[in-house]
Amino acid sequence: MKKTFVLTVLFVLPIVVYLFFASGVTNFGKLPTLTENIADLPSSDSDISLKGKITILGFLGxxxxxxxxxxxxxNQKIYKRFYEFQDFQFLMVVPKGTEEKVLELKKELGGLADVRKWNFVYAGENEIHMFFKGLRxxxxxxxxxxxxxxxxxxxDGNLRGRTNDEDEGTKYGxxxxxxxxxxxxxxxDVKIILAEYRMALKKNISNRDK
Structure with missing residues:
Protein backbone atom coordinates (compact mmCIF):
# COMPACT_ATOMS: atom_id res chain seq x y z
CA MET A 1 0.00 0.00 0.00
CA LYS A 2 2.80 2.36 0.98
CA LYS A 3 4.72 1.43 -2.14
CA THR A 4 1.71 2.26 -4.33
CA PHE A 5 1.29 5.61 -2.58
CA VAL A 6 4.96 6.51 -3.04
CA LEU A 7 4.84 5.56 -6.73
CA THR A 8 1.70 7.65 -7.18
CA VAL A 9 3.35 10.67 -5.58
CA LEU A 10 6.51 10.24 -7.64
CA PHE A 11 4.79 9.89 -11.00
CA VAL A 12 1.44 11.67 -10.70
CA LEU A 13 2.41 14.72 -8.65
CA PRO A 14 4.94 16.06 -11.18
CA ILE A 15 2.29 15.84 -13.90
CA VAL A 16 -0.22 17.73 -11.75
CA VAL A 17 2.37 20.42 -10.97
CA TYR A 18 3.27 20.72 -14.65
CA LEU A 19 -0.37 21.12 -15.68
CA PHE A 20 -0.89 23.73 -12.97
CA PHE A 21 2.00 25.87 -14.14
CA ALA A 22 1.19 25.29 -17.79
CA SER A 23 -2.31 26.67 -17.26
CA GLY A 24 -0.83 29.56 -15.31
CA VAL A 25 1.44 30.47 -18.21
CA THR A 26 -1.55 30.44 -20.55
CA ASN A 27 -3.53 32.76 -18.28
CA PHE A 28 -0.45 34.96 -17.90
CA GLY A 29 -0.25 35.49 -21.64
CA LYS A 30 -1.88 38.82 -22.33
CA LEU A 31 -4.13 41.34 -20.63
CA PRO A 32 -7.25 41.99 -22.73
CA THR A 33 -7.62 45.30 -24.57
CA LEU A 34 -10.93 46.96 -23.69
CA THR A 35 -10.61 50.35 -25.43
CA GLU A 36 -8.22 51.07 -28.28
CA ASN A 37 -6.47 54.30 -29.26
CA ILE A 38 -7.39 56.54 -26.34
CA ALA A 39 -6.76 60.19 -27.17
CA ASP A 40 -3.68 61.58 -25.51
CA LEU A 41 -3.95 63.72 -22.42
CA PRO A 42 -5.80 67.01 -22.10
CA SER A 43 -3.74 70.12 -22.80
CA SER A 44 -0.76 70.40 -20.51
CA ASP A 45 2.31 72.56 -20.18
CA SER A 46 4.45 69.46 -19.64
CA ASP A 47 5.67 66.80 -22.04
CA ILE A 48 3.87 64.02 -20.15
CA SER A 49 2.15 61.55 -22.46
CA LEU A 50 0.39 58.21 -22.39
CA LYS A 51 2.32 57.04 -25.44
CA GLY A 52 5.41 54.94 -24.88
CA LYS A 53 4.62 54.30 -21.20
CA ILE A 54 2.77 51.71 -19.17
CA THR A 55 0.51 54.07 -17.27
CA ILE A 56 -1.62 53.81 -14.16
CA LEU A 57 -4.19 56.51 -14.88
CA GLY A 58 -6.35 58.14 -12.23
CA PHE A 59 -8.67 61.10 -11.61
CA LEU A 60 -8.32 62.66 -8.16
CA GLY A 61 -10.71 65.56 -8.69
CA ASN A 75 1.45 54.21 -3.53
CA GLN A 76 1.93 51.35 -1.09
CA LYS A 77 0.25 48.51 -2.97
CA ILE A 78 1.11 49.26 -6.60
CA TYR A 79 3.55 52.12 -7.12
CA LYS A 80 6.28 50.96 -4.71
CA ARG A 81 6.22 47.47 -6.25
CA PHE A 82 6.64 48.57 -9.84
CA TYR A 83 7.99 52.13 -10.18
CA GLU A 84 11.54 50.95 -10.86
CA PHE A 85 10.47 49.26 -14.09
CA GLN A 86 11.46 51.23 -17.16
CA ASP A 87 8.65 53.02 -19.00
CA PHE A 88 6.26 52.76 -16.04
CA GLN A 89 4.42 55.79 -14.66
CA PHE A 90 1.55 56.96 -12.49
CA LEU A 91 -0.50 59.73 -14.05
CA MET A 92 -3.26 61.64 -12.28
CA VAL A 93 -5.54 64.03 -14.17
CA VAL A 94 -6.63 66.88 -11.91
CA PRO A 95 -8.51 70.17 -12.39
CA LYS A 96 -6.62 73.40 -12.83
CA GLY A 97 -6.36 75.25 -9.55
CA THR A 98 -5.32 72.21 -7.49
CA GLU A 99 -1.57 72.79 -7.91
CA GLU A 100 -0.91 73.57 -4.24
CA LYS A 101 -2.90 70.54 -3.08
CA VAL A 102 -0.92 68.34 -5.47
CA LEU A 103 2.39 69.67 -4.11
CA GLU A 104 1.24 68.86 -0.58
CA LEU A 105 0.19 65.35 -1.63
CA LYS A 106 3.49 64.67 -3.41
CA LYS A 107 5.39 65.87 -0.36
CA GLU A 108 3.52 63.41 1.86
CA LEU A 109 3.94 60.57 -0.63
CA GLY A 110 7.63 61.46 -0.91
CA GLY A 111 8.08 60.50 2.73
CA LEU A 112 7.17 56.94 1.77
CA ALA A 113 8.70 56.44 -1.69
CA ASP A 114 10.59 58.03 -4.55
CA VAL A 115 7.78 59.94 -6.28
CA ARG A 116 9.55 60.85 -9.53
CA LYS A 117 7.09 58.70 -11.50
CA TRP A 118 3.99 60.20 -9.87
CA ASN A 119 2.91 62.62 -12.62
CA PHE A 120 0.01 65.11 -12.62
CA VAL A 121 -1.72 66.79 -15.56
CA TYR A 122 -3.88 69.87 -14.98
CA ALA A 123 -6.88 70.43 -17.24
CA GLY A 124 -10.19 72.27 -17.45
CA GLU A 125 -13.48 70.65 -16.41
CA ASN A 126 -14.71 70.05 -19.97
CA GLU A 127 -11.34 68.64 -21.01
CA ILE A 128 -11.38 66.18 -18.13
CA HIS A 129 -14.93 65.05 -18.91
CA MET A 130 -14.11 64.54 -22.59
CA PHE A 131 -10.90 62.69 -21.84
CA PHE A 132 -12.62 60.39 -19.34
CA LYS A 133 -15.46 59.76 -21.77
CA GLY A 134 -12.87 58.63 -24.31
CA LEU A 135 -11.94 55.68 -22.08
CA ARG A 136 -15.40 54.27 -22.91
CA ASP A 156 0.03 52.29 -27.44
CA GLY A 157 -2.64 54.18 -25.52
CA ASN A 158 -5.02 51.23 -25.13
CA LEU A 159 -7.05 50.57 -21.98
CA ARG A 160 -6.34 47.11 -20.60
CA GLY A 161 -8.50 45.19 -18.14
CA ARG A 162 -10.48 41.98 -17.65
CA THR A 163 -13.22 40.51 -19.80
CA ASN A 164 -14.16 37.67 -17.46
CA ASP A 165 -13.68 39.00 -13.95
CA GLU A 166 -15.42 36.80 -11.39
CA ASP A 167 -17.11 39.78 -9.74
CA GLU A 168 -17.67 42.36 -12.48
CA GLY A 169 -17.53 40.53 -15.79
CA THR A 170 -15.81 43.25 -17.80
CA LYS A 171 -13.48 45.04 -15.40
CA TYR A 172 -12.31 48.42 -16.70
CA GLY A 173 -10.65 49.78 -13.58
CA ASP A 189 -2.72 42.53 -13.94
CA VAL A 190 0.20 44.95 -13.73
CA LYS A 191 2.52 41.95 -13.51
CA ILE A 192 0.89 40.49 -16.61
CA ILE A 193 1.32 43.60 -18.76
CA LEU A 194 4.91 44.09 -17.60
CA ALA A 195 5.66 40.46 -18.41
CA GLU A 196 3.99 40.88 -21.79
CA TYR A 197 6.36 43.70 -22.71
CA ARG A 198 9.39 41.90 -21.30
CA MET A 199 8.61 38.83 -23.40
CA ALA A 200 8.09 40.96 -26.51
CA LEU A 201 11.44 42.69 -25.88
CA LYS A 202 13.24 39.36 -25.46
CA LYS A 203 11.65 38.09 -28.66
CA ASN A 204 12.77 41.17 -30.60
CA ILE A 205 16.32 40.84 -29.26
CA SER A 206 16.35 37.13 -30.13
CA ASN A 207 15.13 37.85 -33.67
CA ARG A 208 17.83 40.48 -34.19
CA ASP A 209 20.52 38.05 -33.06
CA LYS A 210 19.51 35.40 -35.58
Whole structure:
Protein backbone atom coordinates (compact mmCIF):
# COMPACT_ATOMS: atom_id res chain seq x y z
CA MET A 1 0.00 0.00 0.00
CA LYS A 2 2.80 2.36 0.98
CA LYS A 3 4.72 1.43 -2.14
CA THR A 4 1.71 2.26 -4.33
CA PHE A 5 1.29 5.61 -2.58
CA VAL A 6 4.96 6.51 -3.04
CA LEU A 7 4.84 5.56 -6.73
CA THR A 8 1.70 7.65 -7.18
CA VAL A 9 3.35 10.67 -5.58
CA LEU A 10 6.51 10.24 -7.64
CA PHE A 11 4.79 9.89 -11.00
CA VAL A 12 1.44 11.67 -10.70
CA LEU A 13 2.41 14.72 -8.65
CA PRO A 14 4.94 16.06 -11.18
CA ILE A 15 2.29 15.84 -13.90
CA VAL A 16 -0.22 17.73 -11.75
CA VAL A 17 2.37 20.42 -10.97
CA TYR A 18 3.27 20.72 -14.65
CA LEU A 19 -0.37 21.12 -15.68
CA PHE A 20 -0.89 23.73 -12.97
CA PHE A 21 2.00 25.87 -14.14
CA ALA A 22 1.19 25.29 -17.79
CA SER A 23 -2.31 26.67 -17.26
CA GLY A 24 -0.83 29.56 -15.31
CA VAL A 25 1.44 30.47 -18.21
CA THR A 26 -1.55 30.44 -20.55
CA ASN A 27 -3.53 32.76 -18.28
CA PHE A 28 -0.45 34.96 -17.90
CA GLY A 29 -0.25 35.49 -21.64
CA LYS A 30 -1.88 38.82 -22.33
CA LEU A 31 -4.13 41.34 -20.63
CA PRO A 32 -7.25 41.99 -22.73
CA THR A 33 -7.62 45.30 -24.57
CA LEU A 34 -10.93 46.96 -23.69
CA THR A 35 -10.61 50.35 -25.43
CA GLU A 36 -8.22 51.07 -28.28
CA ASN A 37 -6.47 54.30 -29.26
CA ILE A 38 -7.39 56.54 -26.34
CA ALA A 39 -6.76 60.19 -27.17
CA ASP A 40 -3.68 61.58 -25.51
CA LEU A 41 -3.95 63.72 -22.42
CA PRO A 42 -5.80 67.01 -22.10
CA SER A 43 -3.74 70.12 -22.80
CA SER A 44 -0.76 70.40 -20.51
CA ASP A 45 2.31 72.56 -20.18
CA SER A 46 4.45 69.46 -19.64
CA ASP A 47 5.67 66.80 -22.04
CA ILE A 48 3.87 64.02 -20.15
CA SER A 49 2.15 61.55 -22.46
CA LEU A 50 0.39 58.21 -22.39
CA LYS A 51 2.32 57.04 -25.44
CA GLY A 52 5.41 54.94 -24.88
CA LYS A 53 4.62 54.30 -21.20
CA ILE A 54 2.77 51.71 -19.17
CA THR A 55 0.51 54.07 -17.27
CA ILE A 56 -1.62 53.81 -14.16
CA LEU A 57 -4.19 56.51 -14.88
CA GLY A 58 -6.35 58.14 -12.23
CA PHE A 59 -8.67 61.10 -11.61
CA LEU A 60 -8.32 62.66 -8.16
CA GLY A 61 -10.71 65.56 -8.69
CA UNK A 62 -10.90 68.93 -6.95
CA UNK A 63 -10.90 67.66 -3.38
CA UNK A 64 -7.48 66.06 -3.39
CA UNK A 65 -7.22 66.26 0.39
CA UNK A 66 -10.18 63.85 0.57
CA UNK A 67 -8.52 61.41 -1.85
CA UNK A 68 -5.25 61.01 0.01
CA UNK A 69 -6.31 57.60 1.29
CA UNK A 70 -6.71 56.39 -2.30
CA UNK A 71 -3.33 57.83 -3.25
CA UNK A 72 -1.60 56.21 -0.27
CA UNK A 73 -3.21 52.84 -1.05
CA UNK A 74 -1.97 53.04 -4.63
CA ASN A 75 1.45 54.21 -3.53
CA GLN A 76 1.93 51.35 -1.09
CA LYS A 77 0.25 48.51 -2.97
CA ILE A 78 1.11 49.26 -6.60
CA TYR A 79 3.55 52.12 -7.12
CA LYS A 80 6.28 50.96 -4.71
CA ARG A 81 6.22 47.47 -6.25
CA PHE A 82 6.64 48.57 -9.84
CA TYR A 83 7.99 52.13 -10.18
CA GLU A 84 11.54 50.95 -10.86
CA PHE A 85 10.47 49.26 -14.09
CA GLN A 86 11.46 51.23 -17.16
CA ASP A 87 8.65 53.02 -19.00
CA PHE A 88 6.26 52.76 -16.04
CA GLN A 89 4.42 55.79 -14.66
CA PHE A 90 1.55 56.96 -12.49
CA LEU A 91 -0.50 59.73 -14.05
CA MET A 92 -3.26 61.64 -12.28
CA VAL A 93 -5.54 64.03 -14.17
CA VAL A 94 -6.63 66.88 -11.91
CA PRO A 95 -8.51 70.17 -12.39
CA LYS A 96 -6.62 73.40 -12.83
CA GLY A 97 -6.36 75.25 -9.55
CA THR A 98 -5.32 72.21 -7.49
CA GLU A 99 -1.57 72.79 -7.91
CA GLU A 100 -0.91 73.57 -4.24
CA LYS A 101 -2.90 70.54 -3.08
CA VAL A 102 -0.92 68.34 -5.47
CA LEU A 103 2.39 69.67 -4.11
CA GLU A 104 1.24 68.86 -0.58
CA LEU A 105 0.19 65.35 -1.63
CA LYS A 106 3.49 64.67 -3.41
CA LYS A 107 5.39 65.87 -0.36
CA GLU A 108 3.52 63.41 1.86
CA LEU A 109 3.94 60.57 -0.63
CA GLY A 110 7.63 61.46 -0.91
CA GLY A 111 8.08 60.50 2.73
CA LEU A 112 7.17 56.94 1.77
CA ALA A 113 8.70 56.44 -1.69
CA ASP A 114 10.59 58.03 -4.55
CA VAL A 115 7.78 59.94 -6.28
CA ARG A 116 9.55 60.85 -9.53
CA LYS A 117 7.09 58.70 -11.50
CA TRP A 118 3.99 60.20 -9.87
CA ASN A 119 2.91 62.62 -12.62
CA PHE A 120 0.01 65.11 -12.62
CA VAL A 121 -1.72 66.79 -15.56
CA TYR A 122 -3.88 69.87 -14.98
CA ALA A 123 -6.88 70.43 -17.24
CA GLY A 124 -10.19 72.27 -17.45
CA GLU A 125 -13.48 70.65 -16.41
CA ASN A 126 -14.71 70.05 -19.97
CA GLU A 127 -11.34 68.64 -21.01
CA ILE A 128 -11.38 66.18 -18.13
CA HIS A 129 -14.93 65.05 -18.91
CA MET A 130 -14.11 64.54 -22.59
CA PHE A 131 -10.90 62.69 -21.84
CA PHE A 132 -12.62 60.39 -19.34
CA LYS A 133 -15.46 59.76 -21.77
CA GLY A 134 -12.87 58.63 -24.31
CA LEU A 135 -11.94 55.68 -22.08
CA ARG A 136 -15.40 54.27 -22.91
CA UNK A 137 -15.96 52.49 -19.59
CA UNK A 138 -19.07 51.73 -17.56
CA UNK A 139 -17.86 54.15 -14.86
CA UNK A 140 -18.34 57.88 -14.32
CA UNK A 141 -16.76 60.88 -12.65
CA UNK A 142 -18.45 62.45 -9.64
CA UNK A 143 -19.23 66.15 -9.24
CA UNK A 144 -15.65 66.87 -8.13
CA UNK A 145 -14.27 65.26 -11.33
CA UNK A 146 -12.93 62.24 -9.46
CA UNK A 147 -13.39 58.49 -9.42
CA UNK A 148 -11.91 55.95 -7.00
CA UNK A 149 -11.04 53.76 -10.01
CA UNK A 150 -7.67 53.74 -11.72
CA UNK A 151 -6.89 52.27 -15.12
CA UNK A 152 -4.06 50.41 -16.83
CA UNK A 153 -3.06 52.01 -20.14
CA UNK A 154 -0.49 50.31 -22.38
CA UNK A 155 2.29 51.92 -24.40
CA ASP A 156 0.03 52.29 -27.44
CA GLY A 157 -2.64 54.18 -25.52
CA ASN A 158 -5.02 51.23 -25.13
CA LEU A 159 -7.05 50.57 -21.98
CA ARG A 160 -6.34 47.11 -20.60
CA GLY A 161 -8.50 45.19 -18.14
CA ARG A 162 -10.48 41.98 -17.65
CA THR A 163 -13.22 40.51 -19.80
CA ASN A 164 -14.16 37.67 -17.46
CA ASP A 165 -13.68 39.00 -13.95
CA GLU A 166 -15.42 36.80 -11.39
CA ASP A 167 -17.11 39.78 -9.74
CA GLU A 168 -17.67 42.36 -12.48
CA GLY A 169 -17.53 40.53 -15.79
CA THR A 170 -15.81 43.25 -17.80
CA LYS A 171 -13.48 45.04 -15.40
CA TYR A 172 -12.31 48.42 -16.70
CA GLY A 173 -10.65 49.78 -13.58
CA UNK A 174 -9.48 49.02 -10.05
CA UNK A 175 -10.97 50.56 -6.94
CA UNK A 176 -8.26 52.40 -5.02
CA UNK A 177 -10.41 52.46 -1.87
CA UNK A 178 -10.24 48.65 -1.78
CA UNK A 179 -6.94 47.15 -0.66
CA UNK A 180 -8.31 43.75 -1.68
CA UNK A 181 -8.94 44.93 -5.25
CA UNK A 182 -5.42 46.35 -5.47
CA UNK A 183 -3.77 43.31 -3.87
CA UNK A 184 -5.79 40.52 -5.41
CA UNK A 185 -6.45 41.86 -8.91
CA UNK A 186 -4.60 44.99 -9.92
CA UNK A 187 -1.18 43.78 -8.79
CA UNK A 188 -1.62 40.60 -10.86
CA ASP A 189 -2.72 42.53 -13.94
CA VAL A 190 0.20 44.95 -13.73
CA LYS A 191 2.52 41.95 -13.51
CA ILE A 192 0.89 40.49 -16.61
CA ILE A 193 1.32 43.60 -18.76
CA LEU A 194 4.91 44.09 -17.60
CA ALA A 195 5.66 40.46 -18.41
CA GLU A 196 3.99 40.88 -21.79
CA TYR A 197 6.36 43.70 -22.71
CA ARG A 198 9.39 41.90 -21.30
CA MET A 199 8.61 38.83 -23.40
CA ALA A 200 8.09 40.96 -26.51
CA LEU A 201 11.44 42.69 -25.88
CA LYS A 202 13.24 39.36 -25.46
CA LYS A 203 11.65 38.09 -28.66
CA ASN A 204 12.77 41.17 -30.60
CA ILE A 205 16.32 40.84 -29.26
CA SER A 206 16.35 37.13 -30.13
CA ASN A 207 15.13 37.85 -33.67
CA ARG A 208 17.83 40.48 -34.19
CA ASP A 209 20.52 38.05 -33.06
CA LYS A 210 19.51 35.40 -35.58
Missing amino acids: KDIELKKGNAFNL TNLSLDESLSTPYVFIIDK FNATSVADLNNKMED
